[in-house]
Amino acid sequence: MLEADGLKVSKTFRDSADLVVYEGGCRELLEQIPPGTLQLIVTSPPYNIGKPYEKRMRLEQYLEQQREIISRCVKALDPRGSICWQVGNYVDQNAIVPLDIALYPIFQSFGLKLRNRIIWHFEHGLHCSKRFSGRHEVILWLTKSDRYTFNLDDVRVPQKYPTKKHFKGPKAGQYSCNPLGKNPGDVWIIPNVKHNHVEKTAHPCQFPVELVERLVLALTKPGDWVFDPFLGSGTTAIAALMHGRKAAGAEMVPEYVKIIHQRVQLAQHGRLRIRPMGRPIYDASKPSKSRVKPVQIGAARPTLFELDSLLLAGHAS
Numbered sequence: 001m002l003e004a005d006g007l008k009v010s011k012t013f014r015d016s017a018d019l020v021v022y023e024g025g026c027r028e029l030l031e032q033i034p035p036g037t038l039q040l041i042v043t044s045p046p047y048n049i050g051k052p053y054e055k056r057m058r059l060e061q062y063l064e065q066q067r068e069i070i071s072r073c074v075k076a077l078d079p080r081g082s083i084c085w086q087v088g089n090y091v092d093q094n095a096i097v098p099l100d101i102a103l104y105p106i107f108q109s110f111g112l113k114l115r116n117r118i119i120w121h122f123e124h125g126l127h128c129s130k131r132f133s134g135r136h137e138v139i140l141w142l143t144k145s146d147r148y149t150f151n152l153d154d155v156r157v158p159q160k161y162p163t164k165k166h167f168k169g170p171k172a173g174q175y176s177c178n179p180l181g182k183n184p185g186d187v188w189i190i191p192n193v194k195h196n197h198v199e200k201t202a203h204p205c206q207f208p209v210e211l212v213e214r215l216v217l218a219l220t221k222p223g224d225w226v227f228d229p230f231l232g233s234g235t236t237a238i239a240a241l242m243h244g245r246k247a248a249g250a251e252m253v254p255e256y257v258k259i260i261h262q263r264v265q266l267a268q269h270g271r272l273r274i275r276p277m278g279r280p281i282y283d284a285s286k287p288s289k290s291r292v293k294p295v296q297i298g299a300a301r302p303t304l305f306e307l308d309s310l311l312l313a314g315h316a317s
């Protein structure tokens with residue numbers, strides 16, 4: 001195990017590590033993890049659409065492969081833990097197959113309970129000419145039991161009308177909405193990582209850190225294990241470490257493993273640039289005053305409320 005700047009990094013699973021990055025297939029790494037260890041599994045698996053890191057196969061074969069990995073994930077999941085499987089569409093002779101629909105029966109067959117089907121909406125992507133352009137993907141959030149971690153207060157977002165008050169009845173004059181903010185709902189509008197995104201690396205399909213941060217904050221406690229069987233550029237690990245969780249995962253492509261370590265190192269030295277949580281979506285009709293400040297592992301991120309007042313004051317970061 002390597003210790004760099006206070007972070008214990010291991011190439012194989014060790015409970016005493018802070019970060020495990022296994023260079024190889026996730027099945028081998030999952031075999032090393034004792035049953036019931038992981039509090040959150042969050043991932044974006046290959047979609048079987050012929051990206052450089054995958055071999056396209058028949059849908060049935062792909063689903064069988066996913067079933068095997070999911071079954072190992074379920075075994076390694078804490079009884080109070082959650083699985084978040086983020087997927088888009090598989091395309092077969094120009095017809096789309098939404099992978100969340102194809103995968104749901106597999107999760108159900110392992111007794112997992114679906115808590116939300118979260119729609120992740122973004123504005124950029126391929127322009128279709130024979131159907132409407134795809135501008136959303138899905139996160140299936142499932143739990144192993146009815147007793148699961150859900151820290152709603154940690155992910156509330158500012159109310160639309162925070163000063164609204166009850167105007168009659170016994171509560172007249174009191175604020176009518178939760179002062180801690182509102183539930184973020186199940187439609188999340190977060191820009192996807194395209195070429196001009198601050199988080200873009202050489203990896204062809206990263207998901208944004210903010211997407212994973214909300215899941216980490218809502219579904220785990222500090223010190224918990226967050227696992228990603230398909231680490232890619234390591235976005236899940238970054239989101240977990242930034243919030244004091246432990247991170248583990250596998251990646252088969254050595255070039256991407258290098259990117260993971262580079263991103264973690266940058267974050268350790270306060271030099272990793274990440275789009276801030278809750279930052280308003282870019283509006284081309286308004287001038288943008290904002291610049292993205294780097295983040296640091298271990299340093300607290302501003303809460304959405306602090307961020308809101310910074311933005312209102314015109315000091316957006």
Ligand SMILES: C[S@@+](CC[C@H](N)C(=O)[O-])C[C@H]1O[C@@H](n2cnc3c(N)ncnc32)[C@H](O)[C@@H]1O
Nearest residue numbers: 025026044053206207230232233235250251252
């Ligand atoms: C959709 S990408 C994940 C991207 C990641 N969410 C990010 O933000 O960078 C899927 C990744 O899984 C890797 N991969 C494919 N099969 C794998 C396997 N059996 N075990 C581990 N990694 C695998 C691919 O090389 C690819 O980098």
